[in-house]
Amino acid sequence: MKLTIFWHRRDLRITDNTGLAAALQGEAPVVPLFIFDRDILDKLPSKQDARVTFIYDAVEQLAQETGGASGTMLVCYGKPEEVFEQLLKDYDLAAVHTNEDYEPYARQRDEAIAKLLKQKNVPFTAHKDQVIFAKDEVLTKSGTAAKVYGAYNKAWRAALQDDSFQERPSRQLFTKKNLHRIDQAPARPTLADMGFERYEQPVTPAQLLNKNDVEHYDKTRNRLADDHGTTHRSVHLRHGTLSVRQLMSQAQELNDKLLDELIWRDYFMMLLWHFPETAEESYDKPFRRIEWRNNQEEFAAWCEGRTGFPLVDAGMRQLNQTGWMHNRARITTASFLIKDLLIDWKWGEQYFADKLIDYDMSNNIGNWQWTAGTGVVSAPWFRIFSPESQLQKYDPKLEYVKAWIPEFGTDAYPQPIVDHKEARQRALDAFRAARK
Numbered sequence: 001m002k003l004t005i006f007w008h009r010r011d012l013r014i015t016d017n018t019g020l021a022a023a024l025q026g027e028a029p030v031v032p033l034f035i036f037d038r039d040i041l042d043k044l045p046s047k048q049d050a051r052v053t054f055i056y057d058a059v060e061q062l063a064q065e066t067g068g069a070s071g072t073m074l075v076c077y078g079k080p081e082e083v084f085e086q087l088l089k090d091y092d093l094a095a096v097h098t099n100e101d102y103e104p105y106a107r108q109r110d111e112a113i114a115k116l117l118k119q120k121n122v123p124f125t126a127h128k129d130q131v132i133f134a135k136d137e138v139l140t141k142s143g144t145a146a147k148v149y150g151a152y153n154k155a156w157r158a159a160l161q162d163d164s165f166q167e168r169p170s171r172q173l174f175t176k177k178n179l180h181r182i183d184q185a186p187a188r189p190t191l192a193d194m195g196f197e198r199y200e201q202p203v204t205p206a207q208l209l210n211k212n213d214v215e216h217y218d219k220t221r222n223r224l225a226d227d228h229g230t231t232h233r234s235v236h237l238r239h240g241t242l243s244v245r246q247l248m249s250q251a252q253e254l255n256d257k258l259l260d261e262l263i264w265r266d267y268f269m270m271l272l273w274h275f276p277e278t279a280e281e282s283y284d285k286p287f288r289r290i291e292w293r294n295n296q297e298e299f300a301a302w303c304e305g306r307t308g309f310p311l312v313d314a315g316m317r318q319l320n321q322t323g324w325m326h327n328r329a330r331i332t333t334a335s336f337l338i339k340d341l342l343i344d345w346k347w348g349e350q351y352f353a354d355k356l357i358d359y360d361m362s363n364n365i366g367n368w369q370w371t372a373g374t375g376v377v378s379a380p381w382f383r384i385f386s387p388e389s390q391l392q393k394y395d396p397k398l399e400y401v402k403a404w405i406p407e408f409g410t411d412a413y414p415q416p417i418v419d420h421k422e423a424r425q426r427a428l429d430a431f432r433a434a435r436k
């Protein structure tokens with residue numbers, strides 16, 4: 001009997017899933033698949049990783065739901081090519097559907113899988129699902145990727161159609177009739193089987209927004225101490241436990257500023273697709289020559305939140321303890337590392353990549369390079385955020401600082417490790433020298 005595989009990756013949900021809907025509309029019954037990819041897992045620095053636990057739970061939930069609808073979800077642990085080679089031996093595949101992933105590694109992986117399947121005449125189709133507009137869909141009038149966010153935002157909004165946010169009927173089609181049950185399916189790997197320990201960090205449930213949460217988003221989004229000032233949906237957008245179409249549609253209705261922020265996400269994914277090299281180095285070539293100081297001790301102080309700059313330290317401690325950091329603190333901590341400490345932005349980007357539960361390569365790279373002023377987006381390299389002014393503006397009562405730095409205001413709290421004014425000048429000189 002012929003089977004269609006639907007391969008889940010960054011779309012760990014049944015509702016409003018483009019690729020899943022397409023698979024379920026085909027002739028052959030569907031077996032959903034998830035691969036715990038050793039090419040990714042083997043590189044993680046810790047065996048206690050909140051993301052792996054989050055993904056594991058989400059996949060278990062999908063497997064339960066698939067079983068509840070009389071189907072079987074295959075969950076494998078290995079290298080994707082090897083997994084597919086085995087699937088080709090075990091089953092007669094009619095087609096493989098998935099949703100597009102724009103990261104450089106994912107693109108190479110998908111090309112290799114498509115090639116492998118092609119040898120056996122199995123069509124491989126990747127659908128656009130995790131953004132509204134991808135790749136070349138929103139360009140400037142001259143046909144290039146926009147380097148100014150405002151221009152992209154305008155073009156993005158102009159390209160919107162009535163059905164851009166329309167729900168895909170995957171949930172409705174997810175029935176016994178369209179799914180396949182595999183007798184004696186292989187057991188799903190546990191976290192321990194894959195060498196990981198359970199490590200949970202707090203996440204907001206995967207629920208759509210409620211009006212009260214985002215009604216005043218434009219006013220609350222920069223209030224560092226306000227737990228409800230932003231949506232905390234980034235982890236769900238990263239892993240697809242919520243649909244971006246549904247969230248965009250809500251944002252459009254409830255708060256236009258939130259739509260702007262979500263458009264940044266589309267923007268950075270589009271930029272990474274056009275400029276994959278920015279994952280490794282500054283887009284702006286002269287800035288690849290910056291003479292970074294890269295002082296290990298100062299880097300450790302930054303990572304551990306003991307720089308003596310309260311907003312920087314509070315942000316880093318929030319990240320270390322929860323796997324999430326407020327956007328305003330992400331900007332301030334990143335700017336401090338790059339400019340005040342003159343440490344290569346890639347060090348900070350990597351630290352965030354290891355710690356953030358919502359780590360998303362395009363957003364992380366895009367925002368780090370935006371803060372550095374070295375990226376595709378035209379942001380001035382000479383802009384240097386003052387950690388003190390940011391604090392006065394966005395945490396005037398020091399509530400955020402006191403929540404994350406219990407020893408704040410005592411002798412136990414360190415003195416500033418640099419003089420901001422001098423460090424600022426040092427950074428300007430180093431950036432300027434690189435441009436000569």
Ligand SMILES: Cc1cc2nc3c(=O)[nH]c(=O)nc-3n(C[C@H](O)[C@H](O)[C@H](O)COP(=O)(O)OP(=O)(O)OC[C@H]3O[C@@H](n4cnc5c(N)ncnc54)[C@H](O)[C@@H]3O)c2cc1C
Nearest residue numbers: 230231232233234261264265327330331359360363364367
């Ligand atoms: C240095 C730095 C690194 C970052 N790294 C990441 C990352 O790895 N993953 C990540 O998802 N976001 C990243 N961001 C963007 C932003 O900080 C987070 O998306 C946001 O804090 C997540 O919280 P939220 O869901 O409550 O955001 P909300 O304010 O509620 O925003 C809603 C959604 O809009 C999107 N969004 C908001 N701000 C941005 C932005 N500046 N750029 C792109 N998308 C945005 C996110 O998907 C977010 O979930 C980074 C920002 C900076 C300055």
